[in-house]
Amino acid sequence: MKKLDKLVLTSFLGPFILTFLVVVFILLTQHMLKYFDDIIGKGLGFDVIGQLLFYFAIFMTPIAMPLAVLLSSLITFGNLGEHFELTAIKSAGISLLRAIQPIFYFVIILTGIAFYVNNNLVPKAALEAYSLLYDIKQKKPALDLREGTFYNGIPDISIKVNEKFPDGITLKDVIIYDHRKNDGNKDVTIADSGKMYTILNERYLKFELFNGYNYTEGTSTTSDLVGQKAKYGTETLSRTKFAKSQMVFDLSSFQLSRTDKKWFQGNRIMRNLSELDVDLDSLRKEKMNQRLIHYTNYQTFYTFFHSADSISLPEELSAHKRLRDSLSNIERLKTIQQNETEWKVSQPETPQVTEGTPLTDSSLSPKENEVAIDSGITEEKNARVSGRLRRLDSLRTSIRSDSALLTYEQERKRKQQLSDSSLQAKLDSIFALPLDRPLYSSAVNKARTVKSQLSGSIGSMDVYDLENRVFRIQWHKILASSLACVAMFLIGAPLGAIIKKGGLGVPFLVSILFFIIYYLLTMTGEKWAKQGFIDPAIGVWAADFILLLVGLIFLRQARVDARLFDSDFYQVLLDKVRNWLLERGKAKVKLQ
Numbered sequence: 163m164k165k166l167d168k169l170v171l172t173s174f175l176g177p178f179i180l181t182f183l184v185v186v187f188i189l190l191t192q193h194m195l196k197y198f199d200d201i202i203g204k205g206l207g208f209d210v211i212g213q214l215l216f217y218f219a220i221f222m223t224p225i226a227m228p229l230a231v232l233l234s235s236l237i238t239f240g241n242l243g244e245h246f247e248l249t250a251i252k253s254a255g256i257s258l259l260r261a262i263q264p265i266f267y268f269v270i271i272l273t274g275i276a277f278y279v280n281n282n283l284v285p286k287a288a289l290e291a292y293s294l295l296y297d298i299k300q301k302k303p304a305l306d307l308r309e310g311t312f313y314n315g316i317p318d319i320s321i322k323v324n325e326k327f328p329d330g331i332t333l334k335d336v337i338i339y340d341h342r343k344n345d346g347n348k349d350v351t352i353a354d355s356g357k358m359y360t361i362l363n364e365r366y367l368k369f370e371l372f373n374g375y376n377y378t379e380g381t382s383t384t385s386d387l388v389g390q391k392a393k394y395g396t397e398t399l400s401r402t403k404f405a406k407s408q409m410v411f412d413l414s415s416f417q418l419s420r421t422d423k424k425w426f427q428g429n430r431i432m433r434n435l436s437e438l439d440v441d442l443d444s445l446r447k448e449k450m451n452q453r454l455i456h457y458t459n460y461q462t463f464y465t466f467f468h469s470a471d472s473i474s475l476p477e478e479l480s481a482h483k484r485l486r487d488s489l490s491n492i493e494r495l496k497t498i499q500q501n502e503t504e505w506k507v508s509q510p511e512t513p514q515v516t517e518g519t520p521l522t523d524s525s526l527s528p529k530e531n532e533v534a535i536d537s538g539i540t541e542e543k544n545a546r547v548s549g550r551l552r553r554l555d556s557l558r559t560s561i562r563s564d565s566a567l568l569t570y571e572q573e574r575k576r577k578q579q580l581s582d583s584s585l586q587a588k589l590d591s592i593f594a595l596p597l598d599r600p601l602y603s604s605a606v607n608k609a610r611t612v613k614s615q616l617s618g619s620i621g622s623m624d625v626y627d628l629e630n631r632v633f634r635i636q637w638h639k640i641l642a643s644s645l646a647c648v649a650m651f652l653i654g655a656p657l658g659a660i661i662k663k664g665g666l667g668v669p670f671l672v673s674i675l676f677f678i679i680y681y682l683l684t685m686t687g688e689k690w691a692k693q694g695f696i697d698p699a700i701g702v703w704a705a706d707f708i709l710l711l712v713g714l715i716f717l718r719q720a721r722v723d724a725r726l727f728d729s730d731f732y733q734v735l736l737d738k739v740r741n742w743l744l745e746r747g748k749a750k751v752k753l754q
Contacts, residue, residue: 166256167264169247170238174265177237182230189222190215200299210294217291224280224643229677231269232650236669238265239658248659258721262655269651277644281434289432296426307333307358316367316411318342331357336371338409348379351409360413369409376402430636438637442630449626450482456619631698635691638702646680649706652713656720680705 194201194215201211239262242248251261307313312322319342324335333356340349353374361368378400426432433441457475475483653676661668683705691701 166251166261170242170261171264171268173241174234174238174268178230178234181233181237182226185226185229185233186219186222189226190219193218193222197295200295206298210298214291214294214298217287217294220279220283220287221291224276224284227272227276228643228646228650228680229673231272231647232654232676233669233673235265235651235654236658236661236673239655240661240663240669241658243659243662248662258656258659258717265655266651269647273644273647276647277641280640280644285432285434285437288429289426292429292432293426316413318344319411331359333358336369336374338369345380350377351375351407352377353407361410365413367411367413369411371407371409372405374404374407376404376407378402430633433633433636435637435640438633441633442637445626445630445633447482449623449630450479451486452619452622452626454479454483627694628692631692631694634698635688635702638699639688642702642706646706646709649709649713650676650680653709653716656713656716659720660716676709680709683708 201214239248242251248258248261252258307321307323307326309326310322310324312320314320318340320339322337323333326333334354336351336353336356338351339347340351341347343349351371351374353371355373356369356371358367358369360366380398430438430441454475457479654673657672658669661672663669684702687696687701687704689701690696691698
C-alpha cells in the first residue's frame with residue numbers, strides 16, 4: 163500500500179467508525195421512543211433491556227451504514243481540502259479519481275458486509291427483537307401499591323393501603339378483597355398494620371397482617387355440599403379476629419414469559435432472500451390455483467350458458483395445471499412404491515424346498531407330502547402374482563384417473579345434449595311462461611349470488627397481489643439498501659472536495675439534507691410500489707439510481723475544480739445569463 167492510500171484510508175476509518183456509532187445511537191433512540199410507554203414500569207431487568215437494544219441496533223444497521231459512509235466521506239475529503247492536502251495531491255499530478263480509489267475499494271467491501279448483515283443478521287435480529295417486544299407488551303406492570311387507592315394488578319385480588327412507610331415493607335390500614343370465588347365482595351380482610359415482601363425469587367407476594375378481622379359471607383355448609391341455591395335466611399356471615407395472619411399470592415402473571423418465535427417468522431422483515439423466494443413462489447402458486455378454480459367453476463356461476471360453450475384456459479394456467487397434475491402423479495407413484503416396498507418387507511420369506519428335504523408330516527405318505535408341498539408353493543406364487551396384478555391395476559387406474567374422469571364427463575354431456583328441435587321446443591316453452599314476481603326474485607337472487615362469489619374471488623386475488631408486491635419490495639430492499647453505500651460515497655467524496663470544509667458543521671448539514679432526500683425517495687417509491695402504481699423493482703431502486711446520477715455529476719464537477727458553493731461562481735453565472743439576454747435583445751432590435 164502506498165503512502166497516499168494509507169493517508170486517505172486512515173483519514174476515513176476514524177470518522178467512519180465514530181459516525182457509524184453516533185448514527186446507530188440516534189436512530190436507535192428515535193426508534194425506541196415509539197415503545198417507551200410499553201417498556202417503562204414493567205420491572206424489566208438490565209439483561210432484557212440490553213437484549214432489546216442490541217437486537218434493534220443490528221436492525222438499524224442497514225439505515226445507519228449509508229448515512230455513516232456519506233458523513234465520513236464528507237468529513238474526510240473536507241479535511242483534506244481545508245488543510246490543502248488535496249491541493250498538494252493534485253499538484254503532484256495525482257487525479258481526484260486516484261485519490262478516492264482506496265476508499266472506494268473499502269466502500270465496496272462495506273457493501274458486501276452490509277449485504278451479509280441485511281440478508282442474514284437483520285432478519286434474525288428482527289425476529290428476536292419484535293418477539294421480545296411483544297412479550298414485554300403482554301407483561302403486566304410491576305407491583306406498585308399506592309397510598310389510598312385500590313390496586314388490582316394481582317388477578318382476582320384488590321388491595322388498598324392507606325399508608326406506606328419509607329422502607330417499602332411496612333404498611334398501615336390494609337384492606338384486601340378476595341374475588342377468587344367469583345361471588346362478589348364476600349371475603350374481606352382488614353388489618354391495622356402489616357408487612358409486604360416477595361419470596362422464592364419474587365415468584366410469590368407474602369403479606370403478614372397484624373390485629374385485624376376476616377369477614378366471610380356465604381351460604382350454609384349443607385347448601386354448599388349439595389349444590390343448592392341460596393334461599394332467604396340461609397346466608398351466613400362469619401367474622402374471625404386474628405393477632406397475626408399470613409397471606410400468599412401468586413405473581414406468575416408478572417413474570418416475562420417468552421412466546422414461541424415460529425408465530426413471528428412469517429413477517430417479511432424476518433426473511434432472507436432465499437426464504438423470500440420460497441414465499442413468492444408459494445404466493446404465485448396460490449394465485450394460479452385461485453384462477454384455475456375460477457375458470458373451472460365458471461359454469462356454476464352462469465347457468466344460462468349452453469353446455470357446449472366453453473372458455474379455453476390461458477396458456478400460463480394450462481402450464482400450471484399440467485405441472486400440478488404431473489407433480490401429484492409423481493407423489494402418488496412414490497406413495498404406491500413405498501407401500502409396495504413396505505408390504506414386501508413385512509411378508510415372511512418362502513421356505514426353499516430342495517430335493518432330499520425330510521418330510522415333517524409323518525401321517526402322510528411320501529407321495530402325498532410331495533403333492534401337498536407343490537400345491538402350497540403354487541398357491542403362494544399365484545397369490546403373489548394376483549397381488550402384483552391388483553397393484554398394477556390400481557396404479558394404472560390412479561394414473562389414468564384424470565383422463566377417465568374427463569372421458570366420463572364428455573360422455574355424460576353428450577348423452578345430455580338435446581336435438582335442435584327438442585331444444586327449440588324447450589326454449590319456446592320457457593319463453594312462453596308468464597314473467598311473475600317469483601321468477602324475478604329468483605333471477606335477482608342468482609345474480610346476487612354470482613356477484614358475491616365473484617367479489618370474493620376478486621378480493622382474494624387482490625390480497626395475493628398485495629402480498630406479492632410487499633414481499634418483492636422486501637426482496638429488492640435487501641439489495642438496494644446495501645448498494646446505497648456506493649451511491650452515498652459518490653456523493654460525499656466529491657462534495658467534500660468541493661466544499662473544503664471539515665469537522666461536523668457543514669458536512670453534517672449536507673449529509674442530513676441528502677439523507678432526507680434519500681429517505682423521502684425511498685418511502686415514496688415503496689408506497690407507490692405497494693399501491694401498484696409502479697413496479698416494486700423501480701420503486702425500491704429509484705432512490706439509489708437518482709442519487710448515483712447526482713453523485714456522478716458532483717464527481718465531474720470536483721474533477722474540474724468547480725466552485726459550486728462559492729458566491730463568485732453564481733455571480734459569474736448570472737453575469738453570463740444577463741449578457742446573453744442583452745445580446746439577444748440587441749439582435750432582435752437590429753432585425754426589426
